[in-house]
Amino acid sequence: MALSHSPLIVTDGLVFMYDTGNRKSYVGEPTVNLITNSGTSNTGWVGHGWTGSQAISNDYSNTYEFTATNGWHNRTFDTGVTSGGTIYVTFEYKLKQQQTTQNQLFVLNGTSLGSYTNWLGSGSMSFEWQTFSGSFTANANSSKIAIGPRGTDSSGLTDIVYIRNLQVEQKGHVTPFVNGTRSATEGLIDRTNNTTINLSNVSFDSDAQMTFDGTDDYLAIPHDSSQSFSGDFSIEAVIKGEGSTANCIIQKGSGNDYYQEYWLLQDMRSSPGMFMLIMGRSGNSSANYLSTASNLSQNIYYHVVATVSGSTSKIFVNGVQAASGTISTRIQSTSDLRIGWRVDGFAATNGEIPLTKIYNKALTSAEVLQNFNATKSRFGL
Secondary structure, three states, rough: OOOOOOOOOOOOOOOEEEEEEOOOOOOOOOOOOOOOOOOOOOOOOEEEEOOOOEEEEEOOOOEEEEEEEOOOOOEEEEOOOOOOEEEEEEEEEEEEEOOOOOOOOEEEEEHHHOOEEEEEEEEOOOOOEEEEEEEEEEEOOOOOEEEEEEEEOOOEEEEEEEEEEEEEEOOOOOOOOOOOOOOOOOOEOOOHHHHHOOOOOEEEOOOOOOOEEEOOOOEEEOHHHHHHHOOEEEEEEEEEEOOOOEEEEEEEOOOOOOHEEEEEEEEEOOOOOOEEEEEOOHHHHHEEEEOOOOOOOOOOEEEEEEEOOOOOOEEEEOEEEEEEEOOOOOOOOOOOEEEEEOOOOOOOOOEEEEEEEEEEOOOOOHHHHHHHHOOOHOOOO
C-alpha cells in the first residue's frame, strides 16, 4: 500500500499502523469546542461596538472576518460551563487589511460587553498567521467570548482581521482544533484502512498526547484476520517506559504466555531492562521466548522491531539486531489486538507508545534500518 504522508517508511506488507505524530492518524484528544465554527455568515455572533455594530462574515471554512471600528464581537457559548474549571481559548489570526499602524487584538470573557470580567490577553496583528492562546477560571458569568481588533485611538478604524479555528474548551490543557465534539472513537486512526481506534481507556498529558498510566490503560483493536499469521510477520513500535514495570507493547492472544500468538513487551521490572518477544506453543504448556540483553533505561525512547521468518525470530533495537532465536510450534488467535495492557490484566504500560506497525512479512535488516532512520530524529535516537 502507499501512505502519502510518510514516503520514507516501508509500506509493502503493512497491515496496521498508528502514529500520534501524524495528523492523519492522531486527530487529537477527545474534547468539546464550546463555540461551533458555523461555516455560514454571522451565525451566533453579535456586533457590539462604541461606534456602531460590526460586520462579521465567513470568508472560508472555520474562518471569520472581523471588521474593526474600535468595537467588539461577542459570541455565547453553545453549552454551559462548570464554575471553577479552566477554560482555554485558542485561535489563529492575521490582518487582511490594515488602516492603522498600531493594531491590537483583544480577547475577553463574561456575560455582556459591560461585564467582561476576564482579560485573556492581546496580540499584535500582522499579515502572517499567528496563534492566540489564553485561559481563565470559569464562574457564573462565563457565558460569552468577545474579540475586538482595535488601534490606539477611538474612531475611524477599518482594519479587517481573519480569525480561524476558534476553540473554547473546558479542560486542563489545549487540544487540537475540532469544529464541535471529538469523541473517543474519533481521535486515533489506523492508517492502513482508515478505521478508528477507541481512546476511551487511555490517558493524555498536558500536550494532549496519548499516554498509558501503568494501571489500566490500553487500546483494544477488534480481531482482524490480516493481523493473525501462520507465516512470516513483523511488529514495530516506539516506546518510552517511565517506571519499573513490565510494559505491554503489542499483544494478540488470551491468558498467560502460553496462549499468545505474539506478544512484544519491554520488561523494566529490573534495571536495566530488556525487550522480549513471546509466542505460545500449542498443546505443550510452553512458549517461545526471545529476549535482548538487559541494557534498557527508563524515560528514554526506543525503536523496536520483532521479525519472524520461518523458524527464526529476531529483535532489532534502534535499527540494530539485538537478538535472534529459533521458533518451534506456534498458535493463532482470534482475540482482540491489545496495546498497552495484556488482556488478562498483566503488564500495564507506564509511559508512551506513540507509534506501532504490523507487517504481514518479515522485514529485512535494511528495511528495519529504513524505518528507524525515518523515525530517529523525531525521538532523539
